Amino acid sequence: MRMVAVLAAVALLAASGCGADHDDTPPPATVEVFTWWAEGGEKAGLDALITQFGTDCRGQRFENGAVAGGAGVNAKQALTERMIRHDPPDTFQAHAGAELLDYIDAGQVADLTGYYADWGLRDVLPAGLIDDLTVRGKIYSVPANIHRANVVWTNPAVLAAAGITAPPEDLHAFIEDLARLKAAGVEAPLALGRDWTQLMLLEAVLITDLGADRFAGLFTGATDWTSAPVAEAIGDFVTLLGYGNLDRDALDWPQAERLLIDGKAGYQLMGDWAAADLTAKGFPGYGWFTFPGNGNTFQWLADSFTLSTGAANLGGTECWLKTVGSAAGQQVFNQAKGSIPARTDVPATGFSPYQQSAMTDWKSAVQVPSCAHGSGCSQAWQSAVNAALRAYSTAPDPKTLQGALAQAATRFIRS
Numbered sequence: 001m002r003m004v005a006v007l008a009a010v011a012l013l014a015a016s017g018c019g020a021d022h023d024d025t026p027p028p029a030t031v032e033v034f035t036w037w038a039e040g041g042e043k044a045g046l047d048a049l050i051t052q053f054g055t056d057c058r059g060q061r062f063e064n065g066a067v068a069g070g071a072g073v074n075a076k077q078a079l080t081e082r083m084i085r086h087d088p089p090d091t092f093q094a095h096a097g098a099e100l101l102d103y104i105d106a107g108q109v110a111d112l113t114g115y116y117a118d119w120g121l122r123d124v125l126p127a128g129l130i131d132d133l134t135v136r137g138k139i140y141s142v143p144a145n146i147h148r149a150n151v152v153w154t155n156p157a158v159l160a161a162a163g164i165t166a167p168p169e170d171l172h173a174f175i176e177d178l179a180r181l182k183a184a185g186v187e188a189p190l191a192l193g194r195d196w197t198q199l200m201l202l203e204a205v206l207i208t209d210l211g212a213d214r215f216a217g218l219f220t221g222a223t224d225w226t227s228a229p230v231a232e233a234i235g236d237f238v239t240l241l242g243y244g245n246l247d248r249d250a251l252d253w254p255q256a257e258r259l260l261i262d263g264k265a266g267y268q269l270m271g272d273w274a275a276a277d278l279t280a281k282g283f284p285g286y287g288w289f290t291f292p293g294n295g296n297t298f299q300w301l302a303d304s305f306t307l308s309t310g311a312a313n314l315g316g317t318e319c320w321l322k323t324v325g326s327a328a329g330q331q332v333f334n335q336a337k338g339s340i341p342a343r344t345d346v347p348a349t350g351f352s353p354y355q356q357s358a359m360t361d362w363k364s365a366v367q368v369p370s371c372a373h374g375s376g377c378s379q380a381w382q383s384a385v386n387a388a389l390r391a392y393s394t395a396p397d398p399k400t401l402q403g404a405l406a407q408a409a410t411r412f413i414r415s
């Protein structure tokens, strides 16, 4: 795209008789930022960061390269195509952890270790997160936030109408509450969306049934995907699917969330970008609880920004990354995005009650990664698991699903 624009500009200069010798005007300093934050609370977060970038990086223009679609399912594909054409954006969103490793191994992102020293980031980011970001002694991205994946969002009015006034204590009680809603006339009490959102639900159930350690072991090879506890978790997952909307595979997460807002569902399992989105969509009265049985497990993921190898505007991109990593940038971005700052020195004032509770939990919780959002699984692994879930919708056989999940782990686990 940019190449086309440059060629057009050269053609224009040639036609007008102006060569570079006669025109010293520097080209516009534009930083193309590639994300999947295109609407609702996600766009609100990005917009806040753009405003901060405008203040911090005078003379630089923000170019929005966003490709819509929850969890970046479309964006990641579009990015791959651009990488193949050697036309990368200046910077792109990538999850800290396994997913980032794909880009590092392909040589598509630059080493940012020196910036961490220049900007003092090692002193203000949690040591565990720095560890997760460090690959062979180097760091390749700047985290903007910490999101929590294992949260259930509620429509309190729908629950109250069925006599449900407190969060369920465990998975069994949750299933009872779902049945109660169904008996009260709520046809699909659990709002469900497409493949990757189902993976989030499955992961939450696995945390409950296996416990945090064994769950984390699923992504390192320490826990066997063919084991009986995984089969049991798949059984519970299937039970939960039975309380969801049948058109789940056709809905992205905001459309499933719409069922909750409109009172057609009582619950939705979703990451805490939902907190910002529910507010942005005029539903600030939502309730929430950690997925039943997850205890004090915080399933984390972090949006981070990279410097593409060969970025067209190096100086402007450095300034963008500095803003992303700054206290002011993280404050405005996260307040609008629903996540919490990755930095530890941003005050909690101005954050929503949900976010303040997440900030407290993050400090004391047991942390586990997310496969759906790249902290635990590579992109190839995510794609294989998502395909297995789509296949389950067409031909619902739990054993086949478990087999496909186990096969994906065998193929894609990194030693």
Ligand code: GAL
Binding pocket: 036, 037, 042, 069, 070, 071, 072, 147, 271, 273, 301, 302, 303, 373
């Ligand atoms: C995640 C991302 C979040 C949010 C979510 C839904 O992968 O980390 O920031 O955008 O997808 O699209």
